[in-house]
Amino acid sequence: MSQFSALVRVLRPNRRGWFAVLIGMLAIFAADWAIAAEPASAGGRAVVRRLSPGQYMQIVRDVFGGDVTIGGRFEPDFRAGGLLAVGAGQVSVTATGFEQYYGMARTIAGQVVDPARRDVLIPCKPVSANAPDDACARQFLARTGRMLYRRPLTPAELESKVAVANEAAKSLKSFYAGLNVGLTNLLVSPMFLFRQESIENDPDNPGKYRLDAYAKASRLSFMLWNAAPDNQLLSAAESGELNTEKGLARQVDRLLKSRRLEAGVRAFFTDMLGFDQFPTVAKDAAIYPKFIGAVVEQAQEQTLRTIADQLLARKSDYRDLFTTRSTFLTPTLGIIYGMPVDADMAVGTPDPWVPAEVPDNGLNAGILTHASFVALYSHPGRTSPTLRGKALREVFLCQRVPDPPGNVSFTVVQDTTNPAYKTVRERLRAHASEAMCTGCHKITDPIGLALDTSDSAAGFRTNENGAKIDAGGELDGIKFANAADVGKILHDHPAVPSCLVGKLYSYGAGTVASQGQAAYMNYINERFRANGYRLPDLLRTIVTSKAFYQVDADQLASAAGVPTYSNP
Amino acid sequence: MVSRILSARLACAAVMAISIAPVRPASAETKSFVVDWLTLAMHSEDGDCPGGENPGIEDMFRGIFKGMGYEPDKIEELMVLYNGGSGAGPIPGIVVYRGRIDGKPVNVYDNPTSVPDPNIHTVAGRYSPGFDLDNKAEPGSFEDPETREKGIDNQFYRAMGCIHSHRATPPHRAGYWSYAWDAGKSVVRAWLITVTGDDLSRDGKVTVTFNRGMSRVIRDANSQAQRDQTFKIDPDPRTQSSFRGQIKDGVVTIEPGELHMITGGAYLPLQWDMQRAHLRLKLKPDGSAEGVLGGYQPWLQLFYMYGIGGYGMEGMIGVNIPGTYYALRKLADANPDPKTGQNMSISAAYKIEAVPAFTIPPSQKSAAAGR
Numbered sequence: 001m002s003q004f005s006a007l008v009r010v011l012r013p014n015r016r017g018w019f020a021v022l023i024g025m026l027a028i029f030a031a032d033w034a035i036a037a038e039p040a041s042a043g044g045r046a047v048v049r050r051l052s053p054g055q056y057m058q059i060v061r062d063v064f065g066g067d068v069t070i071g072g073r074f075e076p077d078f079r080a081g082g083l084l085a086v087g088a089g090q091v092s093v094t095a096t097g098f099e100q101y102y103g104m105a106r107t108i109a110g111q112v113v114d115p116a117r118r119d120v121l122i123p124c125k126p127v128s129a130n131a132p133d134d135a136c137a138r139q140f141l142a143r144t145g146r147m148l149y150r151r152p153l154t155p156a157e158l159e160s161k162v163a164v165a166n167e168a169a170k171s172l173k174s175f176y177a178g179l180n181v182g183l184t185n186l187l188v189s190p191m192f193l194f195r196q197e198s199i200e201n202d203p204d205n206p207g208k209y210r211l212d213a214y215a216k217a218s219r220l221s222f223m224l225w226n227a228a229p230d231n232q233l234l235s236a237a238e239s240g241e242l243n244t245e246k247g248l249a250r251q252v253d254r255l256l257k258s259r260r261l262e263a264g265v266r267a268f269f270t271d272m273l274g275f276d277q278f279p280t281v282a283k284d285a286a287i288y289p290k291f292i293g294a295v296v297e298q299a300q301e302q303t304l305r306t307i308a309d310q311l312l313a314r315k316s317d318y319r320d321l322f323t324t325r326s327t328f329l330t331p332t333l334g335i336i337y338g339m340p341v342d343a344d345m346a347v348g349t350p351d352p353w354v355p356a357e358v359p360d361n362g363l364n365a366g367i368l369t370h371a372s373f374v375a376l377y378s379h380p381g382r383t384s385p386t387l388r389g390k391a392l393r394e395v396f397l398c399q400r401v402p403d404p405p406g407n408v409s410f411t412v413v414q415d416t417t418n419p420a421y422k423t424v425r426e427r428l429r430a431h432a433s434e435a436m437c438t439g440c441h442k443i444t445d446p447i448g449l450a451l452d453t454s455d456s457a458a459g460f461r462t463n464e465n466g467a468k469i470d471a472g473g474e475l476d477g478i479k480f481a482n483a484a485d486v487g488k489i490l491h492d493h494p495a496v497p498s499c500l501v502g503k504l505y506s507y508g509a510g511t512v513a514s515q516g517q518a519a520y521m522n523y524i525n526e527r528f529r530a531n532g533y534r535l536p537d538l539l540r541t542i543v544t545s546k547a548f549y550q551v552d553a554d555q556l557a558s559a560a561g562v563p564t565y566s567n568p
Numbered sequence: 569m570v571s572r573i574l575s576a577r578l579a580c581a582a583v584m585a586i587s588i589a590p591v592r593p594a595s596a597e598t599k600s601f602v603v604d605w606l607t608l609a610m611h612s613e614d615g616d617c618p619g620g621e622n623p624g625i626e627d628m629f630r631g632i633f634k635g636m637g638y639e640p641d642k643i644e645e646l647m648v649l650y651n652g653g654s655g656a657g658p659i660p661g662i663v664v665y666r667g668r669i670d671g672k673p674v675n676v677y678d679n680p681t682s683v684p685d686p687n688i689h690t691v692a693g694r695y696s697p698g699f700d701l702d703n704k705a706e707p708g709s710f711e712d713p714e715t716r717e718k719g720i721d722n723q724f725y726r727a728m729g730c731i732h733s734h735r736a737t738p739p740h741r742a743g744y745w746s747y748a749w750d751a752g753k754s755v756v757r758a759w760l761i762t763v764t765g766d767d768l769s770r771d772g773k774v775t776v777t778f779n780r781g782m783s784r785v786i787r788d789a790n791s792q793a794q795r796d797q798t799f800k801i802d803p804d805p806r807t808q809s810s811f812r813g814q815i816k817d818g819v820v821t822i823e824p825g826e827l828h829m830i831t832g833g834a835y836l837p838l839q840w841d842m843q844r845a846h847l848r849l850k851l852k853p854d855g856s857a858e859g860v861l862g863g864y865q866p867w868l869q870l871f872y873m874y875g876i877g878g879y880g881m882e883g884m885i886g887v888n889i890p891g892t893y894y895a896l897r898k899l900a901d902a903n904p905d906p907k908t909g910q911n912m913s914i915s916a917a918y919k920i921e922a923v924p925a926f927t928i929p930p931s932q933k934s935a936a937a938g939r
Contacts, residue, residue, distance in 0.1 A: 283789070285788075285789035285790050286790075288789070289788035289789045289790045289792065289794075290788055290789070290794060290795065290796070291789060292786075292787070292788060292789050292794075331783070331786065331797060331798055332786060332794075334796070334797070334798050334926075335786065335794045335795065335796045335797050335798075338796045339796075340798045340926035340928065341798045341926075342798070342800075342928055343798070344782070344800065345782065345783040345800075
């Protein structure tokens with residue numbers, strides 16, 4: 001209807017004009033139909049992925065309640081293809097990591113069987129609290145195991161867990177102590193700790209494979225909610241509803257309408273923007289005294305709130321993230337940016353968040369000037385146009401920037417007190433004059449220098465060492481004068497939306513799209529464009545597409561360890 | 569009205585300010601500050617205490633016990649307990665209840681005149697920062713070491729300045745006052761100073777207001793007050809004072825008036841009621857401000873600050889509390905009681921160090937809460 005209205009506005013039809021409107025609408029429908037048809041795809045891969053810490057914690061909250069303490073430390077994540085979600089398919093569990101998982105499992109199980117919670121979390125009472133009760137244990141382990149494994153336990157799996165609980169109950173003379181051991185056993189199982197995607201023959205494409213309904217439910221749920229499938233989604237998988245077009249659409253609608261979508265979107269952008277690097281961010285207190293511990297957490301939250309507001313609440317164009325002046329601030333972030341924050345802040349209460357507008361000074365706008373970007377990609381005592389430029393290209397344009405060679409001298413760049421080179425532009429120019437450095441710095445530095453009006457701690461500045469900062473440069477042939485200009489260029493850069501599409505697909509599928517999926521990716525890109533670059537529509541396009549769940553038989557043959565589990 | 573330093577560095581903030589607040593006349597310029605440090609102004613020098621520094625904690629306790637009639641052996645026995653780290657044994661009870669009324673022990677902090685005046689040593693030095701509050705350069709008054717003005721009235725410093733924890737020479741701050749203000753900064757609402765004039769880069773008339781913020785100071789990575797923090801102004805009229813003044817060569821001064829503030833924190837006077845308040849505040853190029861605030865304060869308000877501290881104030885800070893009571897009473901130099909003739913106020917001066925801040929008037933909700 002919006003297209004119809006636009007045509008009417010443009011043509012202002014009389015009787016003949018209405019005919020033109022009709023023809024125009026037909027043309028639009030034809031174009032829409034052309035891009036609405038999903039092309040054939042080679043399919044992706046079935047992947048085994050370790051749960052991320054966030055996913056692990058969310059599942060425990062969903063299954064046992066938000067007040068259950070987890071404790072322990074998680075194994076470090078690994079980034080591949082620009083995403084931890086892809087790296088999760090390339091990691092295992094070390095012996096030390098298993099000890100941690102085991103400790104967490106014991107902690108969680110102990111709380112579940114605790115008298116304070118058992119009546120709520122355990123659906124039956126044993127005949128005797130001092131002896132095994134296989135029927136009750138089976139009931140609990142089957143129900144809980146289905147949620148933890150994201151599928152029903154096979155009879156053999158279930159009976160083995162019941163047997164463990166039975167043996168332990170006998171030894172410990174306590175049904176609940178036995179159940180504790182049984183649940184611990186579930187929580188340290190690879191079936192819980194890893195998302196194992198099982199496959200089946202694709203009846204619509206004889207000779208090809210697709211994820212089975214439970215793997216499909218998991219891929220869908222982790223993509224949209226960063227959580228395991230809920231009971232409804234598992235039931236839809238169980239009944240076969242999820243393998244029908246309408247059934248899938250119904251579940252996608254439900255998941256997209258849920259408030260939990262925000263958690264999923266936040267998880268994706270947390271991964272894409274590299275926020276896992278924040279624990280290592282530190283600033284020299286002598287140079288940047290404003291940068292206190294609270295900033296680290298609030299910087300990430302500012303950007304995630306902005307993204308959730310723009311892309312979900314307002315349903316804005318994704319590209320507007322690079323130009324928007326709307327954001328959210330706390331009093332502490334106001335200090336960092338040198339902006340007043342009109343918030344009621346009582347003594348002893350957490351920092352409140354308030355909507356804020358960045359000043360329309362034509363210099364700074366968009367998430368590139370957020371502390372979550374400029375402070376993250378800086379050194380402790382100085383900015384780094386190189387790190388910023390590299391991150392900008394890799395994160396938002398999906399362009400690979402090579403790492404520097406190992407024998408580079410950074411002396412000139414690091415010396416911020418050299419009177420010969422007052423600004424970082426001058427220092428970088430001197431550094432990049434070395435032949436081995438020039439190539440990469442040409443790629444990274446011009447756009448990074450545009451952000452140099454934000455210091456290492458995200459404070460706004462106009463000069464460095466008394467010299468005026470020149471933030472001008474050129475990006476892919478387009479000249480700019482400052483960070484706000486770079487935001488505008490990115491807004492209109494064709495690689496920006498396609499980069500998001502590629503990352504979102506990789507995030508959901510756990511693997512980078514292959515050459516055989518090029519037509520499919522083009523289709524997603526085209527749908528994204530046609531839908532006004534709106535994230536919820538993009539998510540819908542991806543998760544309702546057939547190719548998102550198809551498995552490439554060739555890759556299957558080469559993928560060692562793809563599970564062969566089939567539906568019970 | 570949102571206000572703060574309108575420097576080029578923060579041009580963006582100025583635009584932001586305009587976007588969320590009514591616009592001031594274009595000719596007005598406002599700079600707001602949050603007080604990072606407020607400490608007793610002093611200028612300690614060798615030989616400025618003719619009787620020497622007052623005894624430290626242990627010697628003070630020995631003197632107290634001796635005055636109470638304890639034998640030397642018993643005194644040393646008690647001091648062994650004091651130094652044994654076992655909570656000082658019976659010492660707190662003895663020290664606290666050393667007062668006598670009608671022969672019965674009483675809490676000396678509640679009844680400071682229940683013991684004889686220990687005559688603590690007081691300052692007789694030449695220098696002290698401050699102001700000539702009474703326009704009388706009487707003999708014995710101080711000279712300001714920075715402005716060289718004579719007739720400086722700072723009897724509060726005179727009373728306390730021979731106690732070790734109350735001695736410092738600028739730019740250092742005295743130990744007690746550093747501790748007191750620093751501890752208060754974490755828990756009490758911030759003090760705000762706002763200077764408004766047509767053009768603060770030129771000499772001219774200004775208005776200076778003192779307010780209290782609705783929130784406390786956020787500390788920076790070096791534990792100092794953060795620059796550029798936003799404060800809503802407390803609507804409580806007991807925390808608001810306004811003065812006419814002028815700026816000359818970047819230094820703001822005010823016409824003497826009354827300054828009121830509620831501090832509400834431990835180790836500081838709960839309430840500030842300062843008469844004939846004077847201010848000398850230098851606006852520094854880095855956006856901060858530094859200066860001296862002086863005036864007459866009810867000496868009982870200052871005594872209570874120490875008295876509330878009780879045994880801790882004596883046992884940890886080394887302030888003889890009844891001695892302080894007598895010294896403040898003797899050195900009080902204004903507002904004589906019509907009946908007794910006893911001066912009820914004492915001159916005092918404080919060093920102020922402040923950093924730039926944004927200030928916003930209280931919201932309707934805050935105003936309602938304030939009432």
